[in-house]
Amino acid sequence: MSEKLKVGILGATGMVGQRFISLLENHPWFQVVTVAASPRSAGKTYQEAVGGRWKMDTPMPEAVKDLIVMNVNEVEKVASTVDFVFSAVDMTKEEIKAIEEEYAKTETPVVSNNSAHRWTPDVPMVIPEINPEHFEVIKHQKERLGTKRGFIAVKPNCSIQSYAPVLTAWKEFEPYEVVATTYQAISGAGKTFKDWPEMEHNIIPYIGGEEEKSEKEPLRIWGTIQNGEIVPAKEPVITCQCVRVPILNGHTAAVFVKFRKKPTKEQLVNALREFKGIPQELQLPSAPKQFIQYLEEDNRPQVTADVDFEHGMGVSVGRLREDTVYDWKFIGLSHNTVRGAAGGAVLCAETLKAKGYIQAK
Ligand SMILES: NC(=O)c1ccc[n+]([C@@H]2O[C@H](COP(=O)([O-])OP(=O)(O)OC[C@H]3O[C@@H](n4cnc5c(N)ncnc54)[C@H](OP(=O)(O)O)[C@@H]3O)[C@@H](O)[C@H]2O)c1
DSSP states (O other): OOSOEEEEEETTTSHHHHHHHHHHTTOSSEEEEEEEEOTTTTTSBHHHHHGGGOOOSSOOOHHHHTOBOEETTOHHHHHTTOSEEEEOOOSOHHHHHHHHHHHHHTTOOEEEOSSTTTTOTTSOBOOTTTOGGGGGGHHHHHHHHTOSSOOEEEOOOGGGGGTHHHHHHTGGGOEEEEEEEEEEOGGGGTOOTTTOGGGTTOOBSOOTTHHHHHHHHHHHHTOEEETTEEEOOOOSEEEEEEEEOSOSSOEEEEEEEEESSOOOHHHHHHHHHHOOOHHHHTTOTTOOSSSEEEEOSTTOSOHHHHTTGGGGTSEEEEEEEEOSSSSEEEEEEEOTTIIIIIHHHHHHHHHHHHTTSSOOO
């Protein structure tokens, strides 16, 4: 590819924005040319605006340090500099909904990390290995917005990435009832231990809005397009408890499943190891080669050992065993700010580019 697509990051100074900046350093298809944040940061260099808030393990890429931060709210001005944007702003849901639509209407595709549009009926919410066909709903969204190339696509919540891919790999066995408990890292709240010291040695049994997202979003991912809208699937029903734990990165899930066609352990493990989708077939730049790994050791997956599997883009599963009440139970683990946030959005954008939805303006 000779020319890279020009990318803007809305909310570039925040935790997810920083993850986008890190993941896109040296990206073969996309180049960050614009960083935008609140009016508090606008006009400063990226380095000045972020100041001591840089939260990544790797240093801030040289190429962005001297970019002048733009104001997210100056939509036309930001949009005129880029081919598409990633959205990771933290505003109210209504404000995010409105501003993402404003960007789309400037003919700038928006690939969003935010939850604001996850239930807008003609906005696709995609995990590219699972439901890339949902991008077809974009043509109906463009009709509504009156755009030719502008649209919004979103990725789902970080909490579901440790079990929704697993249940998808087992679809042929017809899972119909699922109980999940998630053990979620503090970076999912945009925090480190420095900003949230009371999380050290602590567990908090509440994450606002998370249980509903964890129960309902997988059903939308498994839904179908009917009359220009995504209609969620009805099964498997999921009930979930979400718990904040003293971990920096990595959401773990303990999951129980009932199946209509109860499989053997060998069938389940093989289905996980063989599961792949468009990102693997097209060898997209951020695609994990192995999407789901199964670990045989009784003490895996562990956050410290496994969270970075496939550069944080893969899912690790272990402890698959028969249950006395449900059919099977397992533990899943995924990286919440990579696969669960910025990395999942970058993979969506790569899929959209490969399918011709995102091009140079
Ligand atoms: N952390 C995660 O793992 C995760 C996962 C999934 C989804 N999310 C969602 O992603 C979004 C960003 O999360 P985060 O953790 O990165 O938050 P964050 O660290 O607080 O960053 C928020 C970003 O939004 C900008 N911003 C805040 N108020 C603004 C305003 N009024 N106008 C324009 N820009 C504004 C900030 O700019 P300034 O620096 O100038 O204030 C900053 O760039 C949130 O909606 C969050 O719910 C987060």
